[in-house]
Amino acid sequence: MRNGHPALRLAATLTASLTASLSVHGADLPRAPYLPLATAQALANAALERCAADGYAVSAAVVDAAGVTRALLRADHAGPHTLESSRRKAFTSASLGRPTAELAELIKRMPEVAGLRDMHPSILILGGGLPLRVGGERLGGIGVGGAPGGDLDQACAQAAIAQVLGPP
Amino acid sequence: MRNGHPALRLAATLTASLTASLSVHGADLPRAPYLPLATAQALANAALERCAADGYAVSAAVVDAAGVTRALLRADHAGPHTLESSRRKAFTSASLGRPTAELAELIKRMPEVAGLRDMHPSILILGGGLPLRVGGERLGGIGVGGAPGGDLDQACAQAAIAQVLGPP
Amino acid sequence: MRNGHPALRLAATLTASLTASLSVHGADLPRAPYLPLATAQALANAALERCAADGYAVSAAVVDAAGVTRALLRADHAGPHTLESSRRKAFTSASLGRPTAELAELIKRMPEVAGLRDMHPSILILGGGLPLRVGGERLGGIGVGGAPGGDLDQACAQAAIAQVLGPP
């Protein structure tokens, strides 16, 4: 380290210049919107409620834009796997910014992108996850698991968004 | 947290109302049936016995409705992977409420639901797992692994159910 | 397997006798009470509310008697680790049937039981988890994480139990 390669010494010099110019003040920092817990929980409950009305016992998860869980709820009689399936769908939609059903269709059409399934331990490419956005800004994702079909899970997620976040 | 968003304060108020009305007495609580260990162990042994009669050394697992193992047995000469394959089949059938072979057929017909495989670390979509129910109530699942074919594994699970739980 | 050891053949015979006598009818099965989601969610919200009143942004988790999550909520500004710390405290209290703070004290007094920490990946021995019981029956556990001290986390869990489940 001490007798570093010239490139490393150059990098150090550049870093010094760079950091000198970066001193940061709170007012200068960019800001991102986030969902308060009350909204996240309302989304999860609205999805459960809709699925219950349809006759399905499910789990619903809401994650923030970083993919970290805000609310995770499992209905009575929903199987234990639905906790993780709903959370992974929410993570996937939050991180990729697309409905999970769309990604599932993509892999069906283009088998060379099947590797999308293996990108991260929390990725789940199966209908039931939707991204959350308000005014074009990313807020995270919602995922539902436990209905007998990804389209049925997605309908509950969609209903929750319509009810809580309003029209897009 | 102290200067919370109005929605959070509203949620807190509603929660207070909600919880006030929920005080719980044991008598009020819903109840779910469960398999005693003797029955779970009898199921696993009956599956092993049937597979042994068919000439296969297997593992057999019985899990409860929460997907948590009750009995897990590995026959002499059954490969080490059969512990986890039988347990995952049992978990999958218990949590989804369907035979694992049915789910495998579903994915074959509808490749867009292949993501079912990735819902949870304990999911295994391969013949040999059956849900356990008595009188329409969910009791968990049984899984068998190690015979040279999922249909052969399932036959042992089915025989165990017939012998121990009787006709559906 | 076919030329089995005599003990194995004996076991098979005994299993056959055993299972013959076990045919199960729904009415015969033992039953266990469980918390409906509304109650589980009320517990988690009540814990968050109490911690918010104390000035702490936390996560709260409620798990059932099998240790499987029913409700998991993370307050605005609660760190990402609190999801898992609250869930692990809830799991630990549900599975061992004791407050996590009591277990932490036990290890402090008796270092030879420090291995309790390593029993299972979801065990967390740190104040903030309490078992849930009604009328002497086990219903699961509640865990809180994020306050600057296990006693503060536990106070929120305790307040939630008092508010939702009433006096023991």
Added chain:
Amino acid sequence: MRNGHPALRLAATLTASLTASLSVHGADLPRAPYLPLATAQALANAALERCAADGYAVSAAVVDAAGVTRALLRADHAGPHTLESSRRKAFTSASLGRPTAELAELIKRMPEVAGLRDMHPSILILGGGLPLRVGGERLGGIGVGGAPGGDLDQACAQAAIAQVLGPP
């Protein structure tokens, strides 16, 4: 689910009321500041540079307030474990909002809180991690690993903060 417990039906009603009042507009959402990558990378480089000046080959990690990595750099000859040790220190300081060395001292004084180590797979309680804040707002954490002592690692993290973020 269809013949739900009264408490569940009540919760559904309350949720409906709650969500009706929550319709969200972008302008209403709370916002949090975040570090741009250029700043995160400058912090990591400044830490490496300071440690190199001190004669140590280390890794440096910067994570955001959600604990998700922004920049992770490993100096030539720094051991492979330093990637994960620096990242975990950064995560721990970001999520708990305190220097990791302070937490290590806390456990030393109060063995009953040793469970802090087991809260989450990314927690590492060992000197070398510092929270990042500007104007009292949480921005994440920085962690350094590889110097022969947590105080030496922390000195590099501290120097990076002073150079890039300026006086607190």
Added chain:
Amino acid sequence: MRNGHPALRLAATLTASLTASLSVHGADLPRAPYLPLATAQALANAALERCAADGYAVSAAVVDAAGVTRALLRADHAGPHTLESSRRKAFTSASLGRPTAELAELIKRMPEVAGLRDMHPSILILGGGLPLRVGGERLGGIGVGGAPGGDLDQACAQAAIAQVLGPP
């Protein structure tokens, strides 16, 4: 690889000589005894029975000399963590050839060997695991978890050995 280092070429030559002399016939192979499943299951049941007589709902695990599970049983009302705690105790005693309680005492006396806890993901150093041997040969291990004390767990394991394997 093609232009290999001289040492590699030397190794290859020696390997060729070595393997030429090793041709293996079944009759020449060393042999190790193993427990049939009936015995493994009898051990687990005897441990459960003894703990039930003592008033404790536990799990009991029996693993072979390779540390691979043969039988794993969880009593009604035993917590979910006991599956893994009993299996880990069995693994630890099988692999190290010593009672887990003895290892726990060792760490208490010699803190410099506390790293024993971290040797392998299945190690659990907490009373309740015993090695299984017959005639001086290693057969595996038995582990019990769920009684309120490692000595109580070990008593059940010990009783099972005495009943099933007879005096040492």
Added chain:
Amino acid sequence: MRNGHPALRLAATLTASLTASLSVHGADLPRAPYLPLATAQALANAALERCAADGYAVSAAVVDAAGVTRALLRADHAGPHTLESSRRKAFTSASLGRPTAELAELIKRMPEVAGLRDMHPSILILGGGLPLRVGGERLGGIGVGGAPGGDLDQACAQAAIAQVLGPP
């Protein structure tokens, strides 16, 4: 546990009878052959040597009948993934008793058994793994990874078996 279900009491009685008849003497125990390390290491070296002669830098693994590694060697310039790919191929062939290439062909022909891939974390269904048997008895498996094709990997494994274990 104390007021057990009748079936549990019956099981206890039967267990008592069963275990009474099982007292075990070393001479009575069944025995299984195993490969000494020298043979396992010779197999791995012979596989490396053959692959080197073919121009490929690979890893070679030999596991016992329980799937536990005996020898694992990585050639100079073999990629880091080959350690795990060779070990998993060896595990798979040892546990299922079949060449991994045969299993890969099976899944190609019968997509409904694709779940075989998910049975256990150490399963790898890709050419290059072969079971080890002498005189019809199972001894484990050998796996090779790193050649540009599973058939090339398998040729090295096959050559090692022929050289070290002789004709089948």
Added chain:
Amino acid sequence: MRNGHPALRLAATLTASLTASLSVHGADLPRAPYLPLATAQALANAALERCAADGYAVSAAVVDAAGVTRALLRADHAGPHTLESSRRKAFTSASLGRPTAELAELIKRMPEVAGLRDMHPSILILGGGLPLRVGGERLGGIGVGGAPGGDLDQACAQAAIAQVLGPP
């Protein structure tokens, strides 16, 4: 161990001969080139820069020939999964020495090699990873994740190589 199998004693003797002839001097050891951190970081930044110019927020990873990370950077607004997807692509290209897109095409054409996906936890077979070589020697790999298509990710990786390492 003391009364070892003849093959083991033979192996010991051969090992003794072998090691006697191997005494190693630094000057004799083979040497491999590696990328200094400055170069690795320049590669990652160049990839981010190109993707930003194309309108994509991505992560970029550079790993060494052993697959161990040197630099990992996540652009503002790149999803959390891109950290792991870029790192896994870099690992895969470094360890297999091929573009990940080429491997994805291979699996598409030859379904019997789909097991390539399961070789190691860090393998990701999806466009966006390229091996790094200079003068025919292996230096590691670069991976990019987050653009809406593996070809777009790969274009950024390719541009970085062209800019930093020059023509092949």
Added chain:
Amino acid sequence: MRNGHPALRLAATLTASLTASLSVHGADLPRAPYLPLATAQALANAALERCAADGYAVSAAVVDAAGVTRALLRADHAGPHTLESSRRKAFTSASLGRPTAELAELIKRMPEVAGLRDMHPSILILGGGLPLRVGGERLGGIGVGGAPGGDLDQACAQAAIAQVLGPP
């Protein structure tokens, strides 16, 4: 990303300058020595041989400077946990450049650094691991596990180094 923060644009500009000056030619790259497999395997065998002479059945692992395994051997009758304990000791010594016993003593004297145990999943701080160096250059580490004491394990590692690498 398109309307980037000024700091990000500055960083991009600097990166462009930096990378322009870095074009890399093979001849310019720094180089590091590595152990050929024959030497790594000789080290592992010499350690096993010494432990066998002392009466202990152990595993021995040799890893390279990146912590990636080169050779891993398990003696007949060595417990399954010794594979991972020896590998982790080798990794720890390779990555930290110190004997694992020294680190264990350090934690004993300074409990505030107990977090060293949690830095990375492959760290094991328990006697039996030694760094490998020739002529002051880092080559990796050797680890031994299975003797009844870390000092006994280390003696075998030390003997192997003396025999294969000669005096330091």
